[in-house]
Amino acid sequence: MAAALGDGYSIIEEGLSARTTSVDDPRLNGSAYLPAALASHLPLDLVIILLDTNDTKSYFRRTPYEIANGIGKLAGQVLTSAGGVGTPYAAPKLLIVAPPPLAPTPDPWFEGMFEGGYEKSLELAKNYKALADFLKVDFLDAGEFVKTDGCDGIHFSAETNITLGRAVAEKVKWIFLSATQDAAA
Known part of the structure; x- marks a missing residue:
């Protein structure tokens, strides 16, 4: 993404494998971590959230709507982040990215862990x-650009990461271009 955006953009990555939206798996609850991450990097122009097929794990028993509600909790933290730490900064723009659906997993352990996850993941983008x-925030469906083609049916291959990075970069450019045009109007 950084390469596709080029100069003039500073990317701060806060990705972590196995992170969830708002449930503990164990101690990887995104909503418990996000406020501190946001505060440590203010001011921010844009926050991109791409989660979460981890919430489709069978033992969480979450519906696609409940998973989206977890994204909603994170979105609320982003949209109120500036005021939440006593700063004069405006809240950043937000881009919510839906993950592509899960693929079949060749590993019996992952198969049990994500039982029913494929069906749930089909509903996440909607x-x-x-x-x-x-x-009233921006949205991108990663499933329109990539598939979970990594070795486990859950993660991305190196090539898929590059493809998704380019797609997100184009969306980011569009977001900032639209904001510039709105400000000029």
């Missing part, structure tokens, strides 16, 4: 889009 529309 629910995330509805949430983004409700919150």
